[in-house]
Structures are given as C-alpha cells and as structure tokens.
Amino acid sequence: MYRASDEVQNEEWLTDLRRAAESLELSGEARSNATDLFLSHVPDADRSKPATAAAALYAGALIAGDERSQTDVADAMDVTRLSVQQRWKELLRDAGFSPPTW
Template sequence: MYRASDRVDNEVWIDRLDDARRSLDLDEEAFATATDLFLSAVPDADRSKPATGAASLYAAALITGQERSQSAVAEAMDVSRLSVQQAWKPILEDAGFSPPTW
C-alpha cells in the first residue's frame, strides 16, 4: 500500500504512465491499476522509476485483459524490453497476484 503523499511526490511519473497508456490505447481502468501498482512498488531512485512504471503498466494491461507486448509498453515508456521483462512478475506478486506461467 502507499501513502497519499506518494501520489503527489510521483505526479510526474503518473503523468508519464497516463501518456503511455494513451499511446497504447489502454482504458482508464488499466491506468488506475497501473498507478496503484506503481505507487505500491515505487523505488526511491529516480533512475529506477521508468522501468517500474513500464512494468506496472504491462502488469495492469494483463490484469484488465488488455494485453500489450512488453516491447510496445517498453517503447511507450522509453525503457528497454528487458526492464519490463525483469520487473513485471515481482510487481504482480507483491500486489497479491499470481503471474501467468506461459
């Protein structure tokens, strides 16, 4: 869980999530889920936030049934596909979900 101040402290990153969500044509539910996942897993270091944001957005797309490729999400968030690949499962698990096994 996150504090309300986390949302204010990370407003720039939430805006980036929204921009990426729009470019991927994901709906508001996916954005809200991605925001919750991101704020629950947000790292202290700014350099890690783009990858966490991308992984959160990818995971949210899966949760809401709006799957997008790791490459597409990585491109929308301007990170490497490997960043998404390495971070999305731990974010899902920390949120109480079981990642798919495919």
C-alpha cells in the same frame, strides 16, 4: 498501499505513465491498476522509476485483460523491453496475483 503524498511526489512518473497508457489506448481499469501498482512499489532511486512505471503499466494491463506486448509498453515508456521483463512478475506477486506461465 500508498499515501496520497506519494502521488504528489511522483507526479512526473505518473504523467509519463498516463501518457504511455493513452498512446497504447489502454482501458481505464488498466490505467488505474498500473497507477496503483506503481505507487505501491515506487523505488527510492529516480533512475529505477521509469522501469518500474513501465512494468506497472504492463502488469496493470494484464490484470485488466487489456494486454499489450512488453516491447510496445517499453517503447511507450521509453525504456528497454528487458526493464519490463525483469520487473513485472514481481509486481504482480507483491500485489497478490499469480503471474501467467505462458
């Protein structure tokens, strides 16, 4: 879980996440999932926040059944695909989901 103050402190990253979700035309459920995942796993270092937000967006879309490719999400968030690839499974596991094994 996260505190309401986490939203305020991370507004810059949430704005980027919302902008990317809009450009990817993600559903409201996917956007809500991504926001919750990001705020529940905000890293301390600012340099890690864009990658975590991108991974949260990818994972949130998966949970909602509104899949996008890792490359598309990474491009929308202006991070590398590898950044998404290295983080999304851990976010899902920490949230109580089992990542797909495709």
